[in-house]
Amino acid sequence: MASAAEQLAANLNFGAFSKATELKKRLWFTLFALIVYRLGTYIPLPGIDPVILNDIFSKQAGGILGMFNMFAGGALGRMTIFALNIMPYISASIIMQLMTALSPGMAQLKKEGEQGRKKINQYTRYLTVVIALFQSYGIAVGLEGMTSSQGSAVIDPGAFFRFTSVVTLVGGTIFLMWLGEQITARGVGNGISLIIFAGIVAELPAALASTLELGRTGALSSLFIALLLVGAVAVIYGIVFVERAQRKLLVQYPKRQMGNKMFGGESSHLPLKINTSGVIPLIFASSILLMPITLISFTASQGPGFLTTVAAFMGRGQPAYLLLYATFISFFAFFYTAVVFNPEETADNLKKYGGFIPGIRPGKNTSDYLSYVLTRLTVVGAIYLVLIAILPEMLIARFSVPFFFGGTSLLIVVSVTLDTVAQIQSHLLAHQYEGLIKKSRLKGRR
DSSP, rough: HHHHHHHHHHHHHHHHHHHHHHHHHHHHHHHHHHHHHHHTTSSBBBTTTTHHHHHHHHTTTOOOHHHHHHHHHTTTTBBBBBTTTTTHHHHHHHHHHHHHHHHHHHHHTTTTTTTHHHHHHHHHHHHHHHHHHHHHHHHEEEETTTTTTTEEBOOOOOOOEEEEHHHHHHHHHHHHHHHHHHHHHHSSSSSSHHHHHHHHHHHHHHHHHHHHHHHHHSSSOHHHHHHHHHHHHHHHHHHHHHHEEEEEEEEEEEEEEEEEEEEOEEEEEEEETTTTTTTTHHHHHHHHHHHHHHHHHHHHHTOOOOHHHHHHHHHHHHHHHHHHHHHHHHHHHHHHHHHHHHHHHHHHHHHHHHHHHTTTTTHHHHHHHHHHHHHHHHHHHHHHHHHHHHHHHHHHHHHHHOGGSSHHHHHHHHHHHHHHHHHHHHHHHHHHHHHHHHHHHHHHOO
């Protein structure tokens, strides 16, 4: 069976892809959905003066707003209907996952299988709307207070502008949430991750052009730009290496006699990834930090004086921001790993099927050993994520390099690409197996 699987994997070429009709439909649907998303990032909010807004935003793009604009695919800088992007949904998902870990009622709901999962998803959608309402109102109020030498960014401020802005921004977030779920169900890959991925990739050419322009004007040296590009390639290589790295635990199955024949006695491996949580900690940490700080940046000019101090204290590259960012990344690395991998459940499953790790007794000892190994791997994974996120942040804050060359954006792009390619290969492999099954049935009938 293993050799057959390897042979099928080797045959996943263009010919196999051309025959996979279902996969092509999924890919076309994903592409169409992402095009719809990108078109929405150019539809502006009503009542906004784009020239004045662009002037104001260009002065603040080097700070927190620049990174949030990166996640929003440029929608925040243009203040479009997708300015909030998918961040309220991510914040709601964080809260619901925390609730499933802390609340006995939610934990029980999670154990109810598909029905419980549907209820949790429904609660997540409701919470997304609530968070989007608060965030969109804060943005509307902040926009009314944004002025430049040319005038106010809002043409006609007041209650009507706030109402239309809240309705438009909340509606945009709800639409993106629905679009992401449709991509996951009817397309290829994780819809929410692909939306963030599409926003980052779409802005990469402009970021590269602005970096080259800084080199042409002398703001950045040619040597520094070359080192930056080499560093980006090295970071991508490191990300691919770590994301594919695994610790394989040997699992042995005892021999069993059934009649006159012996079965079992085989060995396999239990793969544990170094970075089990993937890109989730970075997205969660960014979501928690970016929205409050963005709202503070919007309202600092017309709010209490301490807001201006907080906005400066929490700026990009500042020690407080870096410390909080690293703390949140480490926390979510451990938290999400605990959510996706349960050592007790894994140990029970091994015991149920007679499997054991050599030298470790089945049951609680196996569970403790898995927890020990997973904790050590997660420590390494958390350090890797913090380094990937923090070191480029310091570089960006020091030399004003576009955020798209930061470790966070590169990790998201590489991780989503690897995950999507893996899903495409799975679909092609399933198509190959279906073809073999059909051929065997036809031969059987003859």
